[in-house]
Amino acid sequence: ELKVEQNPLFLSMQEEKNYTIYCNYSTTSDRLYWYRQDPGKSLESLFVLLSNGAVKQEGRLMASLDTKARLSTLHITAAVHDLSATYFCAPRRDDKIIFGKGTRLHILP
Amino acid sequence: EAGVTQSPTHLIKTRGQQATLRCSPISGHTSVYWYQQALGLGLQFLLWYDEGEERNRGNFPPRFSGRQFPNYSSELNVNALELEDSALYLCASSSPGHPFTYNEQFFGPGTRLTVL
Numbered sequence: 001e002l003k004v005e006q007n008p009l010f011l012s013m014q015e016e017k018n019y020t021i022y023c024n025y026s027t028t029s030d031r032l033y034w035y036r037q038d039p040g041k042s043l044e045s046l047f048v049l050l051s052n053g054a055v056k057q058e059g060r061l062m063a064s065l066d067t068k069a070r071l072s073t074l075h076i077t078a079a080v081h082d083l084s085a086t087y088f089c090a091p092r093r094d095d096k097i098i099f100g101k102g103t104r105l106h107i108l109p
Numbered sequence: 110e111a112g113v114t115q116s117p118t119h120l121i122k123t124r125g126q127q128a129t130l131r132c133s134p135i136s137g138h139t140s141v142y143w144y145q146q147a148l149g150l151g152l153q154f155l156l157w158y159d160e161g162e163e164r165n166r167g168n169f170p171p172r173f174s175g176r177q178f179p180n181y182s183s184e185l186n187v188n189a190l191e192l193e194d195s196a197l198y199l200c201a202s203s204s205p206g207h208p209f210t211y212n213e214q215f216f217g218p219g220t221r222l223t224v225l
Binding site: 100 | 201212
């Protein structure tokens, strides 16, 4: 059974700082998704990572995937307040996507 | 292009009643997924429908059921409601056969179910 662990679960950081969210998963997965959720809102797709070594960047967010280590990271560069949200990683196995508990990111002005 | 839509936005029921939640996928998408997001528990996979058939099911009791209609819209039914069923229920759709979408799931705004 695929299990997903994200850490940290809560992160409070100042603007302009860099930080990384980690996503570990327990068994092989053929792809991994990152989503963002604003309070009271639905989920917005950020990245789809398909293969080992995949790296994708959008603005201040960069996601990477190491399938051998079963680890994905979401790196935030020079954080701004607009990035405050909950971020979920979600690896897929056997046509089922399993979500982590999410990392609630709070960026202080 | 319209996104995934869900109705109702909010639903209040009492324990023991039944709830019906509805979802319309993005045009052209054939797969519909249902998730439960309860406070503090993250997103839990409930059901996956594709081409009118149930393809996979999460670890939920049989009183959680659903169906997919010929137009690919879907219903989630929760019978014999319990207090712990209170949650945000999210629907997502995807297009499995499309080579450029990577089975990416697009989420609707959700239905907030409150069981009193």
